Amino acid sequence: MGKKSKTVSRKxxxxxxxxxVMKVKMENPEKKFGDVLKMAGKMKRQGVKMGEYINxxxxxxxxKVTNSAKYVMKKVGKTxxxxxxxxxxxxxxxxxxKRR
Numbered sequence: 001m002g003k004k005s006k007t008v009s010r011k012x013x014x015x016x017x018x019x020x021v022m023k024v025k026m027e028n029p030e031k032k033f034g035d036v037l038k039m040a041g042k043m044k045r046q047g048v049k050m051g052e053y054i055n056x057x058x059x060x061x062x063x064k065v066t067n068s069a070k071y072v073m074k075k076v077g078k079t080x081x082x083x084x085x086x087x088x089x090x091x092x093x094x095x096x097x098k099r100r
Contacts, residue, residue, distance in 0.1 A: 016054075020044075023054055 014022075017040075024043070025036045043053075 017044075019054055023057060027057075 021037060021040045024040045025031075025033065028036060028039070031039070
């Protein structure tokens with residue numbers, strides 16, 4: 001009886017096309033995958049470079065996070081506590097009857 005050797009399966013890294021299609025799918029979750037493939041193919045034919053497209057979207061997301069962090073840091077007081085946004089609440093006015 002021979003000993004079975006375990007084979008190690010390694011996942012192959014995703015191609016630029018697969019990353020591009022995944023990005024388009026994330027931006028259009030309501031569309032069917034077939035429609036997403038058609039959109040991605042059309043974008044590729046129009047000259048959208050997949051790597052640049054993904055990098056641009058990633059950089060936009062990083063900018064948003066950075067700007068949000070800066071905004072929060074401005075709101076932090078010297079005490080180090082986060083200042084909560086003041087929300088307008090409807091206050092119930094006490095109605096007093098006029099005395100005669």
